[in-house]
Amino acid sequence: MQVVVNKLITRYELTGKGKTVLLLHGWGDTLAGFHDLTAALSEKHQVVVLDLPGFGQTQAPAEAWDLLDYAKFVRDFLKKTKIKPSVIVGHSNGGAIALKGLGNGVLTADKLVLLASSGIRGEYKGRVKAARLITKTGKALSRPLPSTMRFRLRRKVYDTIGSDMLVAENLQESFKKIVADDVRPDAAKVKIPALLLYGDKDTATPLSYGKMLADEMPKAILDDISPAGHFVHHDQPEMVLNRIREFLK
């Protein structure tokens, strides 16, 4: 289904009946990434899932957006479709959007589930830290190279550091704003019960990030999912589903 929200064509799906669960996908992903989770949760809940602006079949914003802009967009989408979620589930950047929205009163819900949520910034170690330094100086150093070679080199460096900078190239300015925003202060203002699930093999948002967020949130439960990487709900669908079901009881 589609709806026009703030002049942006927005694709969403609404399935099932019961308390409403809103699913927010990560950077570079689409609602299709939640396909199996949507199907399983909609057995006992109403599930709403959308393509966030710039991804899937939702138009990109005309200007660079930060996390709060994305959270406000989700609020306006919910208002337009007259949907009131009881639960918000956010994966990766979708988790950071949820924390930003809930922490600032832009979004409301009774419960929150974070799947490998991003939002912790500046805690880089070892090789990733070194590669990040290269990206800071690399632009000037690589300038003499031909454009094709420069582009490939840039992609290689961003791949190495696990950055999603080039995942959606038209949204690079938004991405820069988002990764400059540490959501720990927002997480501290989220007082609702929260379940945080992180994969033990996740290098993009390691378990230690989950611990940092959980430390800020008064009603947080942190669980590690093993073995699983950044896409915990793909790597261990049953385990993640059972944890969420238990939490929503």
Place this chain on the structure above:
Amino acid sequence: MKTVAVIFGGRSTEHDISILTAISSIIKPLELTGEYQVEPVYISKTGEWFWDEKLKDIQLYQSGDIELFMQKAPKVHLLFEGGLVLVKSSQFAGRKMYRKIDVVFPAMHGTHGEDGELMGILEMANVAYVGCGVAASAIAMDKVLAKQVTMSSGIYSTPWIWFYADDLATKHKKILEDIKQLKYPLFVKPAHLGSSIGITRVEEPSQLMNALEVASHYDDKVIVEQGVQNLIEVTLPIIGNNEPKPALLEQPLTKPEDFFDFETKYMRGGKKGKSGGKSGAQGYSKIPADLPHELYKIAEKTALDVYKAVHCEGIARVDLLIDSKTQKVYFNEINPLPGGLYAHNWQQAGMAPVQLVSELIRYAEERFSRAQSKNTAFTTNYLKQF
């Protein structure tokens, strides 16, 4: 060996579908015939034209390397000199490359291509081209015009209304009042877009305004159609000029609530939420449609009547809606460039993809030769009188 330029891509929401149609369903079979030199001409989403052998490789687009290619490749110029000539820089000593085109095979879906705009350029260039002409393309790609033209030929459509998108803000009461004449479910559609983009099935009045906004966002004209009860949806690919030839009536196997939106058609292999069917556009379908013989014949005749009424040539696909209880057949839409040329259907009708594209080239040449025999300019002394 004749040279065929396949033009694809373009400034359309169906840009990517056009790439698939061009490479898989046109360029490959044309090359397999061994009779044509095929020149791929790609139009970017921002309207730049490129011509290069590399553009035949689907990987170029899938990998995203097309962006790099476009940064480096010379753009194409068109020369209208005794037909159509492609011109580009050879990138060597300031020299240019020229290629005279014998036949153009448009593979454009949607706006700025399938809607007659490209055909206008080709008419001006005086070159043979595959498919419907300027007027038929423009009519077919405007759902409102197509219904008006077919209605004037006595072909039924389900009840419908239309409005200009700009009027939704200022005259929405009148629009909603007009829509009250129709029975739910309704289908709200942008008038000019294909591949089900921007279409919403509306079950109840509370959903209507959002659907009208979505369609108005995409197009300057919006059409609202009444759904058909006891629905059997069928589609018929047709080729030919004066004597159109039908393939087989095809019946998409979806429930009414799973109408073929963009994702169902192109992203999930034809059926929502399921996998394992035939890949590609409308993969899940019954060919031939499961209809009683008499009804099949009525539907086939209706589709052929639509093809003639709109004055289609070369190829088109006509979509029909049938009320299985009353056995009434309604015209729904006509598509002047069926996705993948509906080769799967033609294959079942006994025509292989290689044969299909060869036939289409033959029809293009036949029409071109007929047009050349008509006088469009002659000498007068009119100006000397002033």
